[in-house]
Structures are given as structure tokens and as C-alpha cells.
Amino acid sequence: xxxxxxxxxxxxxxxxxxxxxxxxxxxxxxxxxxxxxxxxxxxxxxxxxxxxxxxxxxxxxxxxxxxxxxxxxxxxxxxxxxxxxxxxxxxxxxxxxxxxxxxxxxxxxxxxxxxxxxxxxxxxxxxxxxxxxxxxxxxxxxxxxxxxxxxxxxxxxxxxxxxxxxxxxxxxxxxxxxxxxxxxxxxxxxxxxxxx
Numbered sequence: 001x002x003x004x005x006x007x008x009x010x011x012x013x014x015x016x017x018x019x020x021x022x023x024x025x026x027x028x029x030x031x032x033x034x035x036x037x038x039x040x041x042x043x044x045x046x047x048x049x050x051x052x053x054x055x056x057x058x059x060x061x062x063x064x065x066x067x068x069x070x071x072x073x074x075x076x077x078x079x080x081x082x083x084x085x086x087x088x089x090x091x092x093x094x095x096x097x098x099x100x101x102x103x104x105x106x107x108x109x110x111x112x113x114x115x116x117x118x119x120x121x122x123x124x125x126x127x128x129x130x131x132x133x134x135x136x137x138x139x140x141x142x143x144x145x146x147x148x149x150x151x152x153x154x155x156x157x158x159x160x161x162x163x164x165x166x167x168x169x170x171x172x173x174x175x176x177x178x179x180x181x182x183x184x185x186x187x188x189x190x191x192x193x194x195x196x
Contacts, residue, residue, distance in 0.1 A: 011120035013037065013046035015071055017057035019064040027057055054190040056154050072120060079117045082124035083107060089131035093138050122155045130162060137170050145170065146178030153186060 016036050017027035025032050027050035037046040050057065063071040087107050091100025107113050116123035132148035149166060152159045167176055 082128035
């Protein structure tokens with residue numbers, strides 16, 4: 001599988017930022033960013049600066065252990081698995097029973113699902129995270145629910161409403177405590193590295 005619209009895909013920019021983090025450079029440094037994202041003719045351009053939170057780049061560092069092309073193949077598998085896992089968890093969370101199969105068919109046939117995978121977007125991971133929060137919270141597994149909530153931080157501006165309302169809806173003390181611990185950890189880990 002290849003990315004259909006590589007010229008508008010965020011994947012290359014995410015990979016480059018994660019690679020910079022891995023080697024100890026700051027993806028928000030415009031000079032460094034410009035050098036790695038605008039240096040090759042015919043390569044899709046990224047924004048003038050890295051537009052995601054630093055923790056997103058940190059979370060995707062393992063993908064930079066292989067060349068970008070191979071990382072993209074791994075990422076596509078992760079996205080497709082996220083769709084499948086998200087549908088399965090949503091079916092369990094909302095007791096859909098045999099209707100889960102219909103939900104899977106509807107999901108796989110939908111343009112948003114196809115587009116998200118074909119363009120290597122984070123949407124399927126966010127879908128999986130939302131379904132995992134619902135499933136874990138329904139079973140009162142609040143630590144797992146909090147861990148799933150943390151996945152939403154990969155692209156927080158898209159799921160800002162969910163990030164704010166889920167703690168209000170779930171209201172379990174263990175869930176809130178683990179979210180607070182995670183947020184402190186994320187903020188501490190997300191201090192931009194000093195240039196070498």
C-alpha cells in the first residue's frame with residue numbers, strides 16, 4: 001500500500017520531527033526544520049515549523065529506527081489495525097453483538113476511513129483510542145481508560161472536545177488521577193531538546 005496523496009500527507013513531517021528528536025535536535029528550530037523538510041526537490045513540503053506537540057514526535061520515535069519508506073509501511077499497518085481494533089472495541093463497549101460485523105463493513109467502506117489510511121493520517125489511531133476509552137470505562141478499568149485517553153494527545157486539536165469531556169463524563173477518581181499523572185509526565189518529557 002502507498003500513500004495516495006503523499007504531497008499533502010503529514011507522515012513525512014511527523015517522521016522528520018521524530019527523527020530530529022531521536023538525534024537530539026529541536027524540530028521547532030526553523031533553520032533545522034527547513035534543512036530537513038525543504039532540502040530535496042520533488043519532496044512534499046511541510047509547514048514552516050513543526051505544527052504538532054513535541055510529545056507526538058516523541059511518541060513516534062520508534063518509527064525512525066527504520067528508513068522513512070519502511071516506516072510508512074509499518075504506519076499503514078498500524079492505521080489499518082487501529083480501524084479493526086476500534087470497531088471491535090466499540091462493538092464490545094456498546095454491546096452491538098452481531099451488528100459489529102455490519103459496523104466493520106460500514107467503516108471499511110466509508111470514505112473517511114479510506115482517506116485516513118490512504119493519506120497516512122492519525123485518524124484511525126484516534127478512533128481506536130476513543131473506542132478503547134469507552135470499552136475500558138464501561139468495564140471500570142480506569143487505568144486502561146486513562147492510557148487510551150493519552151493516545152488522543154497525539155493530535156489534540158482534532159479531539160479537544162473529547163479530551164475535555166471524557167473526564168467529566170467518566171468522573172472516576174482513578175481515571176482522573178492517572179490522567180493528571182500522564183499530563184505531568186507528558187509536559188515534563190516535552191521540553192524541547194537543547195541543540196548540540
